[in-house]
Amino acid sequence: MTRPSVAPATAAAPAPVVIPHSLTEDAVAIFTGVLLISVGVAFFTSAGLLTGGTAGLAFLLHYATGIGFGKIFFVLNLPFYWLALRKLGRAFTVKTFIAVLLLSLLTEVQSQLLQFAQLQPLYAAIAGGLITGTGFLVLFRHRCSLGGVGIAALYLQDRYGWRAGKVQMAVDCCIVLLALWTVEPVRVLWSIAGAVALNLVLAMNHRPGRYMVV
Template sequence: MSRPTTVAAALAPQPAAPGVPHTLTEDAVAIFTGVLLISVGIVFFTSAGLLTGGTAGLAFLLHYATDIGFGKIFFVLNLPFYWLAWRKMGRAFTLKTFAAVLLLSVLAELQSHFLQLAQLQPLYAAVAGGLITGTGFLVLFRHRCSLGGVGIAALYLQDRYGWRAGKVQMAVDCCIVLLALFTVEPLRVVWSIAGAVALNLVLAMNHRPGRYMAV
């Protein structure tokens, strides 16, 4: 069985390999495509009262606790991470990440006008939402873009203090799950974990060095 791919590991610089660089138009279309898919996954999660890990998980928790829109909270939570992204990943990555975060924040607020789900079984929402969201992340990663947040911080701590990025992100996700028990019923937390597994399976099976040669 292949080793699971975390978001932090997927963002880490890969060994140089020959490939055809993406054009600006290709990057723009990919960012829109990836973010749109992720925003649909978020609709699945929110409609079933579920959450995910990382910065998005924190945004879900605050959304459920305060009833403030997910998009607004997600945008604000990401603000402190852009400085780290600039230092760690460079200008192009940071600008693309900022554009992706901004677009997701807007789409998350507007998505209810385009997509409304009256009834959604939680386990189906978790698995389908995880797969859709994972596919969106895969598109972003292959164009050297992300949704910022905890993955960037994990890579920074790895470089600065030697802490393994995957372990840092796993610790943060575990804390989010524990906090979720105070705001989300336990069974929905279990379904949320199933969604996280589905998301990471998409990355583990499709985001490997050498599998995709464009840059």
């Protein structure tokens, strides 16, 4: 009588090794991400468009008051550092503060470094959104953000598993719609296209469990 064969037990897959980013890698990533975002901001500003989040509020105040986008953006982010420090840690808060300060400085001198003789608004919205989304993706993957809605989106993703891209897309579209009181409707529509392009980059590439970092 033959003994029934028993399938060998499947060995448990080893836990993936998570290698922390070095300080140099974080520094290069922050500069890269912020530089990309500053180019996207230049696209939006040159075409008279908006974006969402804290940057969207900064755009609205910039168009309404004439005060530089960078100055307004830096001030608007100040209240969010408390949430970042309490919920996301000191390292995240420090990196976010550096990124916000760097973007504020870059956008203040951007007109001297980058100028457009002609820029079609719809192209500016889509290209600017994709470039900005890529910059945000770089920052997010190094546990950094540009404050404001980005901090809230990352907190909700870590706490409840909500995708940061979807959270930011919902908030961004609401903020852009508020611009109907100050910006002509057709530019608001182009701005929404830019917000969708930006957040599609995040929704498709920044998912819980897809990319591990400490």
